[in-house]
Amino acid sequence: MTPFTFNTTPSLRMGAGLARQLGEIVKPICGENILFVTDPGMVANGLVGPVVNTLRAAGLRVTIFDQVQADPPEAIILQAADMARHVSGVVGFGGGSSLDVAKLAALLAASGQPLAEAYGIGNAKGPRLPLVLVPTTSGTGSEVTPISIVTTGASEKMGVVSPLILPDVAVLDPELTLGLPAHVTAATGIDAMVHAIEAYASANPNNNPVSRALAVEALRLMGRVLQRAVDTPGNIEARSDMMLGSMLAGQAFANSPVAAVHALAYPIGGHYKVPHGLSNALVLPHVLRFNAEAAPLAYAELLPHVFPQVSDTGVGDAAVKFVEGMAALSRACGLPQNLRDVGIEKEALPMLACDAMNQTRLLVNNPRPVDEAAALAIYEAAW
Template identity: 65%
Template sequence: MDKPVPPFTFNTTKSVVFGPGKLDDLSTLLASLATGPVFLVTDPGLRATGIIDRAERVLKDAGRSVIIFSDVEADPPEAVILAASDAAKASEASIVLGLGGGSSLDVAKLVAALVPGHQTLSQMYGVGNVTGSRLPLALIPTTAGTGSEVTPISIVTTGAQEKMGVVSPVLLPDLALLDPELTLGLPAHVTAATGIDAMVHAIEAYASASANNNPLSRMLAVQALNLMGQALLRAVTDGSSLSARADMLLGSMLAGQAFANSPVAAVHALAYPLGGHFHIPHGLSNALVLPHVLRFNAVTAPHPYTELAPHLFPDLATLEGQARASAFCDRLAGLSAACGLPQRLREMGIDRATLPRLASDAMNQQRLLVNNPRPLTEADALKIYEAAY
């Protein structure tokens, strides 16, 4: 007799608008959320591309006042988030608009939650700790990787090296606007790293040991991999391909919806110390440990990977069982290499002597490690880092 589907909860962004050129509809879309000043959160690099000027022009042509905060840093520290929220309060903004990569979107989420003044940032850390209302919030991604536009998660760098998460449905925006034209100028190495990051989201969501792993997340993860498996290398080698860019952006969003409800696990837990200690971009950190974590998991939990393998690499359907799971891990490493990403920790200037510290720090990510399909100890983490070295 078949087992019934266990209870689950699925939350996502209220409205998703997708399509080339949709940035031109921004003023109309925001008008349905709020009519006062728009507080736009972004980073200096994106402002230099002209995308921010274009968004500002669309809004100002519609009579909207726009205040731009463009000091977001990668892996944003608390100081940046607090500075942004102070600026938003001073501007009397009626809506927060995040435009950029995952860091800008994460900052925008927290600004929207902080401006009403119900809590301090430190009170929000953890799962389900955001209380009260937030400002209306719209997010526009310019990379196909984090899926932050549809996740209830913001990651903050606390202190010199540690990261902490704010996880709450309150952070889900009112609107996600996905315009693949905005990703056309993304450099190949960023396209590759963010693309692998999105694939990790789908893979870990599908395999998650979370009690909230659910059929919707698994369905979205499969569709995400179907799209991105065909598009990533094309997007890296031909950055002007709008069809590849569109598939990557849509796939990234679907993967974001998947892991927002069926959370990620040890790949992310082992990636975070790499970013904290060595400032390696998050997507690349994931890529460096991905095949090694999956090989560890596949020893006792191969089934998710055998099920996913043909969706990403159709020719692997001819294999079965452990052979297919093992080939899946190898092909993921091969895809990362084909995209031009470094494959070894030593290539990033990491000293082997630091590996025990990385393993110890990875154990601080228990909110992620509990979702891993195979239990993982500090000794296991060290062996994985050594395999990746």
């Protein structure tokens, strides 16, 4: 067996209604003076108020930072870190962007390290403040990943990758995802499935049996319930399976990193502010088709776990049917299918292809090499 490393969040707590016990969970970990990191949407939809009340009822002093933006820019990270210098611990509450900001606020406040020096793999310096993460979508898996993504400049994304930013505890309450709009459920769900697919097929030398097993279970769970979660937003069983699947996929790709789907999705989000999950969904089938021509085995192996009702005649056929099944699932969930549907002009495709080449951290993990010409062809197919 090839040597590998597997890191994950040391403690996970999952259960419907667990957010109502958040004060009891947070206090022994974070102390009595908390920075609560979230976004304006969470405040507006009424989720923040009751949760903050549970923290205060446990005797905690809570300062709220609710200015997180999607694809957070450096300025937001630095604002949150400045506020975190005056507290004993940090709670991140929301989607992936809020959790990513909370991770870096906890790191930068305690370490004093400049953000610019933390970018890359293994460059972050400790210590960090105590940290609890509470996801409210089933998509990014950020609660179990040692990764925070930051928008630098106008559109480029960079990552801080270090086990230091794994939280002390992740609290998963599927009730927090009840009633999410269908398009958000669909896009975040496809995003989570992409995490598992790319982790399973990753060419990274740390691709390992633990990550692959987690990816398979994540896809088995989410493949059978994603459309149900989209169509019946109050279905707690479907929401629970999606939240568990998203977390398992996060553990998988945290250790067997993602590849070209994410590399090609990032410029779409950076330039056109398309949500991350939807950006992934738009390029997913086209990247998978490109990969399946040269490396079909991984996708063939995944077919019976995600689409057990589909028969095949061999590895090549199974890989094709897996790719088409994922494309059909995206369509059935009501997501846009083409780049032009989200306002991207055909003339912009060469620029996107050029920018995708900056994502070397991800492209090296793809099972088939992707150069700029290949990236352009994938974008053209997606357009």
